[in-house]
Amino acid sequence: xxxxxxxxxxxxxxxxxxxxxxxxxxxxxxxxxxxxxxxxxxxxxxxxxxxxxxxxxxxxxxxxxxxxxxxxxxxxxxxxxxxxxxxxxxxx
Amino acid sequence: xxxxxxxxxxxxxxxxxxxxxxxxxxxxxxxxxxxxxxxxxxxxxxxxxxxxxxxxxxxxxxxxxxxxxxxxxxxxxxxxxxxxxxxxxxxxxxxxxxxxxxxxxxxxxxxxxxxxxxxxxxxxxxxxxxxxxxxxxxxxxxxxxxxxxxxxxxxxxxxxxxxxxxxxxxxxxxxxxxxxxxxxxxxxxxxxxxxxxxxxxxxxxxxxxxxxxxxxxxxxxxxxxxxxxxxxxxxxxxxxxxxxxxxxxxxxxxxxxxxxxxxxxxxxxxxxxxxxxxxxxxxxxxxxxxxxxxxxxxxxxxxxxxxxxxxxxxxxxxxxxxxxxxxxxxxxxxxxxxxxxxxxxxxxxxxxxxxxxxxxxxxxxxxxxxxxxxxxxxxxxxxxxxxxxxxxxxxxxxxxxxxxxxxxxxxxxxxxxxxxxxxxxxxxxxxxxxxxxxxxxxx
Numbered sequence: 001x002x003x004x005x006x007x008x009x010x011x012x013x014x015x016x017x018x019x020x021x022x023x024x025x026x027x028x029x030x031x032x033x034x035x036x037x038x039x040x041x042x043x044x045x046x047x048x049x050x051x052x053x054x055x056x057x058x059x060x061x062x063x064x065x066x067x068x069x070x071x072x073x074x075x076x077x078x079x080x081x082x083x084x085x086x087x088x089x090x091x092x
Numbered sequence: 093x094x095x096x097x098x099x100x101x102x103x104x105x106x107x108x109x110x111x112x113x114x115x116x117x118x119x120x121x122x123x124x125x126x127x128x129x130x131x132x133x134x135x136x137x138x139x140x141x142x143x144x145x146x147x148x149x150x151x152x153x154x155x156x157x158x159x160x161x162x163x164x165x166x167x168x169x170x171x172x173x174x175x176x177x178x179x180x181x182x183x184x185x186x187x188x189x190x191x192x193x194x195x196x197x198x199x200x201x202x203x204x205x206x207x208x209x210x211x212x213x214x215x216x217x218x219x220x221x222x223x224x225x226x227x228x229x230x231x232x233x234x235x236x237x238x239x240x241x242x243x244x245x246x247x248x249x250x251x252x253x254x255x256x257x258x259x260x261x262x263x264x265x266x267x268x269x270x271x272x273x274x275x276x277x278x279x280x281x282x283x284x285x286x287x288x289x290x291x292x293x294x295x296x297x298x299x300x301x302x303x304x305x306x307x308x309x310x311x312x313x314x315x316x317x318x319x320x321x322x323x324x325x326x327x328x329x330x331x332x333x334x335x336x337x338x339x340x341x342x343x344x345x346x347x348x349x350x351x352x353x354x355x356x357x358x359x360x361x362x363x364x365x366x367x368x369x370x371x372x373x374x375x376x377x378x379x380x381x382x383x384x385x386x387x388x389x390x391x392x393x394x395x396x397x398x399x400x401x402x403x404x405x406x407x408x409x410x411x412x413x414x415x416x417x418x419x420x421x422x423x424x425x426x427x428x429x430x431x432x433x434x435x436x437x438x439x440x441x442x443x444x445x446x447x448x449x450x451x452x453x454x455x456x457x458x459x460x461x462x463x464x465x466x467x468x469x470x471x472x473x474x475x476x477x478x479x480x481x482x483x484x485x486x487x488x489x490x491x492x493x494x495x496x497x498x499x500x501x502x503x504x505x506x507x508x509x510x511x512x513x514x515x516x517x518x519x520x521x522x523x524x525x526x527x528x529x530x531x532x533x534x535x
Binding site for chain 1: 140142145345349352364367370371372400404417418426441444448480483
């Protein structure tokens with residue numbers, strides 16, 4: 001059994017953080033599956049600290065205006081638009 | 093074609109360019125953007141999504157003269173190993189219609205195996221090219237991270253995934269890799285290696301003097317029938333002049349755990365873009381909807397009268413299937429306060445350890461060998477009920493993605509009439525060596 005217990009409340013909390021509604025059956029199924037999966041992940045406790053690859057470098061390019069999608073193309077897949085903008089629900 | 097359900101969208105895009113793939117037909121996995129051609133990622137979320145631009149690999153296919161014949165079925169957003177999590181129904185294995193083709197690039201492998209396309213592109217995040225190649229009896233290559241541009245690939249786990257070729261033979265897979273490999277200004281993780289590649293020339297079958305390291309950790313857990321075919325394939329390489337030795341990598345015990353923590357964490361971030369506003373299923377237009385009927389109460393398109401978070405959450409409930417929800421939730425959990433150190437940080441340590449172990453093993457051997465999949469292709473419907481068991485069949489493929497290395501799956505023979513794949517892993521940008529070794533192993 002995992003030392004990070006997962007119950008229905010925990011699943012609902014994570015679903016809220018992830019912005020995914022779940023129905024009751026999903027919450028129950030996930031609670032039991034997550035317990036198994038997280039118990040399996042707990043074996044990562046045995047992994048020693050390992051020095052990470054240090055030779056990574058940033059790849060930069062000049063910040064220049066380049067050809068890009070037109071406003072019309074960018075909006076083409078949106079379910080709703082208004083006056084050339086995406087239309088969404090109220091933010092608060 | 094329809095019999096196998098290998099394609100989500102069948103549409104022909106001709107190219108009038110004269111190039112190395114002129115006259116060849118190619119199937120493209122449905123998470124690779126094709127301008128003007130629907131790209132669903134196997135998800136209901138993107139059922140109507142039509143990309144406004146081509147992925148770099150698609151541009152290169154068109155320039156090479158290839159004719160695209162359609163977009164292939166896949167596990168939703170690449171999350172699965174059987175193509176059964178697709179919102180468009182499972183693909184059947186052409187070798188045995190009662191079995192899965194593997195995944196997540198199951199449609200691509202099935203299309204090539206059935207002859208519906210000469211070649212195909214898949215994507216490999218934790219084995220998604222090699223797994224279906226093995227299960228369908230074709231060749232699949234997962235390139236070194238950075239060899240092939242990911243521009244226009246719909247992201248699942250950026251640090252792990254590469255686009256790779258599927259083909260009936262090693263030489264044809266290498267020819268397709270030559271077309272798509274090389275640097276791209278639109279993907280800053282691409283490298284110069286591969287710019288003027290000629291991997292196809294390496295398919296000469298000459299393994300005289302090559303050292304093959306058998307990764308014992310990845311053989312021990314496999315089905316006996318798979319091991320028997322694998323051992324015969326290795327013996328063949330030895331008889332053709334290769335030196336065979338055994339290697340063991342202690343870190344591999346933690347590969348599946350580390351892989352899933354990292355892949356799910358990256359997925360939880362990447363899939364945050366599906367809010368039902370810029371593309372995808374809006375809360376009100378969602379077909380299916382929530383089973384308790386909450387979505388029906390949102391009568392206004394986009395849910396404008398509600399608030400952003402509620403609308404967002406309803407859109408995602410309706411648009412994502414169970415495996416995608418599971419991974420996004422577990423990834424959110426692994427990154428959340430209090431668990432980040434325990435899961436994500438430890439998974440990164442395991443990843444660094446696995447890279448180091450592979451470097452050591454590859455200093456003693458030119459290529460490393462194992463069965464591609466530890467099992468024979470499962471029956472349709474057999475694997476979905478237990479997600480953890482499904483994750484465990486990725487044991488032999490995920491280490492390669494964690495280590496950023498190239499690997500190929502080549503048909504090694506059959507057991508009980510079903511294909512078995514031999515996996516050969518090479519050093520970073522050592523595609524020529526794995527192509528050479530695989531061409532010798534080809535029956």
